[in-house]
Amino acid sequence: xxxxxxxxxxxxxxxxxxxxxxxxxxxxxxxxxxxxxxxxxxxxxxxxxxxxxxxxxxxxxxxxxxxxxxxxxxxxxxxxxxxxxxxxxxxxxxxxxxxxxxxxxxxxxxxxxxxxxxxxxxxxxxxxxxxxxxxxxxxxxxxxxxxxxxxxxxxxxxxxxxxxxxxxxxxxxxxxxxxxxxxxxxxxxxxxxxxxxxxxxxxxxxxxxxxxxxxxxxxxxxxxxxxxxxxxxxxxxxxxxxxxxxxxxxxxxxxxxxxxxxxxxxxxxxxxxxxxxxxxxxxxxxxxxxxxxxxxxxxxxxxxxxxxxxxxxxxxxxxxxxxxxxxxxxxxxxxxxxxxxxxxxxxxxxxxxxxxxxxxxxxxxxxxxxxxxxxxxxxxxxxxxxxxxxxxxxxxxxxxxxxxxxxxxxxxxxxxxxxxxxxxxxxxxxxxxxxx
Amino acid sequence: xxxxxxxxxxxxxxxxxxxxxxxxxxxxxxxxxxxxxxxxxxxxxxxxxxxxxxxxxxxxxxxxxxxxxxxxxxxxxxxxxxxxxxxxxxxxxxxxxxxxxxxxxxxxxxxxxxxxxxxxxxxxxxxxxxxxxxxxxxxxxxxxxxxxxxxxxxxxxxxxxxxxxxxxxxxxxxxxxxxxxxxxxxxxxxxxxxxxxxxxxxxxxxxxxxxxxxxxxxxxxxxxxxxxxxxxxxxxxxxxxxxxxxxxxxxxxxxxxxxxxxxxxxxxxxxxxxxxxxxxxxxxxxxxxxxxxxxxxxxxxxxxxxxxxxxxxxxxxxxxxxxxxxxxxxxxxxxxxxxxxxxxxxxxxxxxxxxxxxxxxxxxxxxxxxxxxxxxxxxxxxxxxxxxxxxxxxxxxxxxxxxxxxxxxxxxxxxxxxxxxxxxxxxxxxxxxxxx
Numbered sequence: 039x040x041x042x043x044x045x046x047x048x049x050x051x052x053x054x055x056x057x058x059x060x061x062x063x064x065x066x067x068x069x070x071x072x073x074x075x076x077x078x079x080x081x082x083x084x085x086x087x088x089x090x091x092x093x094x095x096x097x098x099x100x101x102x103x104x105x106x107x108x109x110x111x112x113x114x115x116x117x118x119x120x121x122x123x124x125x126x127x128x129x130x131x132x133x134x135x136x137x138x139x140x141x142x143x144x145x146x147x148x149x150x151x152x153x154x155x156x157x158x159x160x161x162x163x164x165x166x167x168x169x170x171x172x173x174x175x176x177x178x179x180x181x182x183x184x185x186x187x188x189x190x191x192x193x194x195x196x197x198x199x200x201x202x203x204x205x206x207x208x209x210x211x212x213x214x215x216x217x218x219x220x221x222x223x224x225x226x227x228x229x230x231x232x233x234x235x236x237x238x239x240x241x242x243x244x245x246x247x248x249x250x251x252x253x254x255x256x257x258x259x260x261x262x263x264x265x266x267x268x269x270x271x272x273x274x275x276x277x278x279x280x281x282x283x284x285x286x287x288x289x290x291x292x293x294x295x296x297x298x299x300x301x302x303x304x305x306x307x308x309x310x311x312x313x314x315x316x317x318x319x320x321x322x323x324x325x326x327x328x329x330x331x332x333x334x335x336x337x338x339x340x341x342x343x344x345x346x347x348x349x350x351x352x353x354x355x356x357x358x359x360x361x362x363x364x365x366x367x368x369x370x371x372x373x374x375x376x377x378x379x380x381x382x383x384x385x386x387x388x389x390x391x392x393x394x395x396x397x398x399x400x401x402x403x404x405x406x407x408x409x410x411x412x413x414x415x416x417x418x419x420x421x422x423x424x425x426x427x428x429x430x431x432x433x434x435x436x437x438x439x440x441x442x443x444x445x446x447x448x449x450x451x452x453x454x455x456x457x458x459x460x461x462x463x464x465x466x467x468x469x470x471x472x473x474x
Numbered sequence: 475x476x477x478x479x480x481x482x483x484x485x486x487x488x489x490x491x492x493x494x495x496x497x498x499x500x501x502x503x504x505x506x507x508x509x510x511x512x513x514x515x516x517x518x519x520x521x522x523x524x525x526x527x528x529x530x531x532x533x534x535x536x537x538x539x540x541x542x543x544x545x546x547x548x549x550x551x552x553x554x555x556x557x558x559x560x561x562x563x564x565x566x567x568x569x570x571x572x573x574x575x576x577x578x579x580x581x582x583x584x585x586x587x588x589x590x591x592x593x594x595x596x597x598x599x600x601x602x603x604x605x606x607x608x609x610x611x612x613x614x615x616x617x618x619x620x621x622x623x624x625x626x627x628x629x630x631x632x633x634x635x636x637x638x639x640x641x642x643x644x645x646x647x648x649x650x651x652x653x654x655x656x657x658x659x660x661x662x663x664x665x666x667x668x669x670x671x672x673x674x675x676x677x678x679x680x681x682x683x684x685x686x687x688x689x690x691x692x693x694x695x696x697x698x699x700x701x702x703x704x705x706x707x708x709x710x711x712x713x714x715x716x717x718x719x720x721x722x723x724x725x726x727x728x729x730x731x732x733x734x735x736x737x738x739x740x741x742x743x744x745x746x747x748x749x750x751x752x753x754x755x756x757x758x759x760x761x762x763x764x765x766x767x768x769x770x771x772x773x774x775x776x777x778x779x780x781x782x783x784x785x786x787x788x789x790x791x792x793x794x795x796x797x798x799x800x801x802x803x804x805x806x807x808x809x810x811x812x813x814x815x816x817x818x819x820x821x822x823x824x825x826x827x828x829x830x831x832x833x834x835x836x837x838x839x840x841x842x843x844x845x846x847x848x849x850x851x852x853x854x855x856x857x858x859x860x861x862x863x864x865x866x867x868x869x870x871x872x873x874x875x876x877x878x879x880x881x882x883x884x885x886x887x888x889x890x891x892x893x894x895x896x897x898x899x900x901x902x903x904x905x906x907x908x909x910x
Contacts, residue, residue, distance in 0.1 A: 050642040057640060060582050060672055086571070088670045093650040100640075100647050103633075103670045106579035112548035113583045131569065135522070135603040143542035146496050147549045166666035167571040197539075204493065204536075206486040209761050211536050214529045230602035234524045234539045236496055325645050 039418060040083050041065055042100040044303065045387045046332070047323030048421040049100040055422055059104040062113065068426060069114045072121055075430035076444050078455040079122030079153060080114065081246075081266075081416065082107050086131055086164035095331030108140050115148035122452030124153035124246055124264075129186035130179055131159060131168045135229055137186075138193035141243045142235045150239035150451030153264065154190075155246040158183045158254075160362075180253035185224045187245070187261050192220045194242050196232035198466035218465050240453050241461025250278070250364075259285030263458050264297045266416050268389045270368055275300050275390075275411040283410075297413040297456055300406070303391040304399055305420045306428040313393045320420055321386045326378070329385025333377070336366045336384050346378035365389065387418070396432035404442060475854060476519050477501055478536040480739065481823045482768070483759030484857040485536040491858055495540040498549065504862055505550050508557055511866035512880050514891040515558030515589060516550065517682075517702075517852065518543050522567055523599035531767030544576050551584035558888030560589035560682055560700075565622035566615055567595060567604045571665055573622075574629035577679045578671045586675035586887030589700065590626075591682040594619045594690075596798075616689035621660045623681070623697050628656045630678050632668035634902035654901050677897025680888050686714070686797035695721030699894050700733045702852050704797070704825045706804055711736050711826075711847040719846075733849040733892055736842070739827040740835055741856045742864040749829045756856055757822040762814070765821025769813070772802045772820050782814035801825070823854070832868040840878060 041058035042049045049056045058064040069080045084107045088096060096102060104110075107125035115123060123144065127137050137154070145152035158179035159165075165173035174182065198216035205211075220231030247262040249255065258265050259282055269275035279298055286293060305320075307313030334341040337353050344351060350370045353363065366388060370380045392399045406412045419425035437443035449455060477494035478485045485492045494500040505516045520543045524532060532538060540546075543561035551559060559580065563573050573590070581588035594615035595601075601609035610618065634652035641647075656667030683698040685691065694701050695718055705711035715734055722729060741756075743749030770777040773789050780787060786806045789799065805824060806816045828835045842848045855861035873879035885891060 049640065049647065050645060056642065057638075062583055085670065087666075088668060093653075097648055097650045098645050102648065103672055105582060106575045106671065108545055109548040109576055109579040109583055112545040113552050116549050116552035132572070133567065133604055136568070139542045140545055143545040146541060147498055147545055163666065166664075168569055169664045202493075204485065206492065209486060209534050209759075211485060212533055212538070214533045217529075228602075228605045230523075230599065232524060234521065235542065236539055323645075 039068070039081065039422075040101055041068075041104050041422075043421050043425070044083065044101075044418045045320050045420050046099050046101060046328065047320045047386050050323040051320060051421040051424075053421075053424055056100070058422060059100065062105075064423070065105075065110070066114065066117050068422060069118050069121060071423070071426055071430055073118050075434045076447060077121055077417075078414070079124045079151075079452055080111070080118075081124040081153075081155065082110060082126070084126035084155075085161060086128055086159055087161055087167050088163065089161075089335065092331050095325075095328040098325045098328040108144060111152075112144055112147055115144065115151065120151075120447045120450060120455075122151045122153055122244070122455055123148055124155055124244070124452075126155040126157050128157050128159040128164070129183040130174060131164060132186075134186050134189035134227055135193065135231075135233070138190040138233050139235055141190075142194060142233065142238045145238035145240055145243045146236070150453070152238070152240070153244035153246050153452050155248065155266070156183060156187060156262075157248065176251065177253055180249070180251075180257055182226045184257055184261075185226045187257075188224070189220070189222050189227050189229050191242055191245075192222060193229070193231055193233035194238060194461075195463045195465055196220065197237045198463055199237050199241075201466075202236060216466060237463065240451050241463065244452050244456065244458060255281060256285060258282065259291070259296070260289060262296055264299060264456065267298060267300050267412075268362075268365055269300050269411075270365060270372065270390060272406060272409070272411050274368075275406060276409065279410050279412065294457065295459065297458070299414045299416045300412050301389055301416040301418060303387050303389065303418045303420060304429055304433065305391065305393040305425065306396060306399060306432055307393075308395065310394045310398060313395065316420060316425075317391070317393050321382055324382060324385040326381065326385075329381035330377075332385040333366070333381040336362050336388065338363055341377065341381070344377045346381070347376050349374070350377055350380060396436040399433050400436040400440060403437065404440065407442060475504070475517065475858075476537055477504075477540050477858075479857050479861070480519070480537075480854045481756050481856050482535050482537060482764065483756045483822050486759040487756060487857040489857075489860055492536070494858060495536065498541075500859070501541075501546070502550065502553050504858060505554050505557060507859070507862055507866055509554050511870045512883060513557055513853075514850070515560045515587075515888055516547070516554075517560040517589075517591065518546060518562070520562035521597060521600065522564055522595055523597055523603050525597070525599075525771065528767055531761075531764040534761045534764040544580060547588075548580055548583055551580065551587065556587075556883045556886060556891075558587045558589055558680070558891055559584055560591055560680070560888075562591040562593050564593050564595040564600070565619040566610060567600060568622075570622050570625035570663055571629065571667075571669070574626040574669050575671055577626075578630060578669065578674045581674035581676055581679045582672070586889070588674070588676070589680035589682050589888055591684065591702070592619060592623060592698075593684065612687065613689055616685070616687075616693055618662045620693055620697075621662045623693075624660070625656070625658050625663050625665050627678055627681075628658060629665070629667055629669035630674060631899045631901055632656065633673045634899055635673050635677075637902075638672060652902060673899065676887050676889050677899065680892065680894060686800075690797070691717060692721060694718065695727070695732070696725060698732055700735060700892065703734060703736050703848075704801055705736050705847075706801060706808065706826060708842060708845070708847050710804075711842060712845065715846050715848065730893065731895070733894070735850045735852045736848045737825055737852040737854060739823050739825065739854045739856060740865055740869065741827065741829040741861065742832060742835060742868055743829075744831065746830045746834060749831065752856060753827070753829050757818055760818060760821040762817065762821075765817035766813075768821040769802070769817040772798050772824065774799055777813065777817070780813045782817070783812050785810070786813055786816060832872040835869050836872040836876060839873065840876065843878060
């Protein structure tokens with residue numbers, strides 16, 4: 039989620055919490071509502087720059103600023119008890135030592151509720167905030183991400199889970215035989231270690247990824263435990279699901295060690311007509327000048343010159359994020375949209391959306407879950423707090439009645455919520471008895 | 475403070491909270507106790523590596539690991555209401571964009587209670603966690619720190635305080651004329667900006683520094699608002715105080731825009747004899763092998779070969795932290811200590827210490843405050859929770875009786891606690907009426 043909503047028209051919606059970007063009380067209320075709804079995790083989208091759109095469009099967007107995710111989630115860890123806390127961190131503009139440490143710290147602070155959304159950051163404006171003129175080329179970003187993941191998880195295994203003996207009699211605080219220096223030397227990183235933080239309660243915080251390109255899928259199949267994916271249709275979702283499961287089978291990874299969660303904007307109404315009216319109202323609140331700028335970003339080209347009433351012209355390859363461009367091109371073709379129609383959809387929210395009653399939305403979710411479309415969903419709300427409350431108060435009970443969603447948390451860690459195994463240390467055994 | 479104490483024998487002290495490094499409940503209790511004692515701020519010391527001492531000594535130390543400071547302070551922001559929250563971040567191994575963002579975020583999350591302790595990081599093991607074989611030479615570190623500070627504060631001034639208008643009628647979320655891109659290009663950094671986070675409630679989080687070298691003092695006189703300093707005696711403290719005030723006068727900075735706070739380990743007893751016995755007991759709990767290793771770190775040379783029963787031999791210059799070596803050399807000479815005596819003191823805690831009753835400690839503090847030795851103190855506790863409780867329950871009331879310490883917070887931000895002015899934006903005026 040984003041504080042005001044992922045939908046760019048949401049802040050103008052009647053009753054919306056317009057100041058939520060820096061209204062911590064509102065975010066606490068949202069996280070607590072999600073926890074009441076037994077959600078696995080609270081996930082906040084993130085960027086490392088203003089969105090790269092012209093000021094004339096940007097000035098109409100509530101998505102420009104908010105709290106930094108790791109500090110926000112650390113704060114939320116103290117006002118929630120069970121819900122997982124997933125933050126984005128970039129492998130292109132961070133140091134693996136810092137990232138390993140911060141997520142380990144969040145995992146300790148939250149008693150095992152941390153997850154790391156590993157992103158490679160395609161936004162060129164982000165690169166320019168970190169001394170570079172342009173960002174790394176796509177495949178280089180993923181090569182760096184792979185090594186980054188290796189360093190971070192290696193650092194998390196610095197200490198055996200039982201390394202700290204703290205025996206005042208002998209004066210031994212930790213057992214040096216239960217500590218391992220990393221001494222990593224690779225193409226992108228040289229990191230001595232060890233990490234100076236005890237092993238996280240979950241072993242490793244949960245690894246989340248969202249890359250949909252060839253390199254992104256392969257890295258996810260090898261290393262991810264959750265994938266956020268953005269299919270346009272159930273058929274798309276099924277193709278992606280099959281592809282990931284096949285890659286995992288080739289690697290010998292158990293299928294249930296990775297959960298595939300499509301992002302879906304869920305608009306709940308008392309009737310289907312009311313839900314559609316809410317979505318239409320929201321889209322109508324997106325300015326055209328902001329809509330066309332969003333389309334330009336998604337395509338990686340300047341779309342302002344395109345004829346608004348004709349179909350999209352052919353779009354050249356760029357160094358920008360491939361998955362977002364592909365999604366938009368498919369949407370335009372599938373629904374036969376003009377540039378204007380496409381811009382309004384993309385400017386609001388371009389991705390998968392379930393719009394209907396609690397019944398029809400539960401039907402759609404069930405269809406995905408039962409037909410290898412997904413293992414769950416990365417649910418987004420059209421506006422807040424209303425759209426969130428409607429989902430928790432209406433759709434969650436319907437899913438519970440159907441027996442396809444929990445009625446209460448059975449575990450305490452994010453891994454337990456997701457049905458993922460605790461991560462044993464690769465260098466020290468046995469695991470302590472407290473973490474079987 | 476450190477979770478278990480700055481004193482390396484503290485974890486073996488009877489009643490000590492030995493697991494405090496990862497016991498958040500203990501740290502919450504400490505922060506709340508400090509808030510009950512009306513302290514300006516909670517400050518957690520930090521490093522970016524295991525301390526660079528041999529494993530044989532390190533294994534006896536509780537100072538090796540704890541939470542990462544920014545995530546910890548974000549968590550503490552939700553269980554405290556008034557106390558300031560100061561974290562260390564290094565200018566040598568961080569990116570200014572991330573640092574500007576995180577401290578701004580902490581300032582928002584805490585409603586204006588954040589402070590940034592700017593350090594240049596002298597530990598060579600830290601460099602080896604970030605791809606370098608050795609750390610930058612001293613003066614280069616300070617040149618980088620100066621530019622880093624310029625970038626971070628520039629990013630904090632990205633937005634006017636009233637930039638976010640959020641007018642649903644016109645569809646204007648922010649006024650683009652109230653946003654300024656940084657476009658910094660310097661020797662060490664190229665950062666486009668703007669920062670994608672609203673201006674911090676304090677304008678800028680409070681800038682704290684601790685460098686005692688020529689370059690460190692000059693940077694502090696120019697940019698710091700708090701200095702943590704480690705004088706061995708009141709005369710040392712007065713010399714430092716005068717030096718900083720003179721530098722500020724030359725720069726035209728008002729003297730009260732920078733608070734000088736010596737670090738002091740305070741050991742409270744019901745009698746002076748009891749206080750001295752507590753300190754002696756603590757020192758006796760430091761292993762000699764850990765003591766001699768600490769001395770080696772402080773001096774930047776291997777001291778294990780030195781004759782333990784003779785005075786310290788001459789020590790060559792190194793690339794390590796100058797201030798800590800200088801402090802130790804002065805201590806050895808001032809008190810005529812042997813290597814063994816020096817190692818035990820340095821291994822426990824080498825710096826300034828007030829050991830006595832609430833009366834005598836208040837006397838010493840008052841002498842510093844009234845004779846231009848300091849503007850306050852960075853108080854450290856010999857062991858926790860007992861040493862902390864004794865200070866808050868006995869010394870704080872004595873200081874209050876004397877009228878030299880507050881009985882309640884009069885403001886809500888760290889700047890207000892410290893008597894520092896709110897920071898106006900250098901590029902946009904007027905400030906909003908809420909922040910005069």
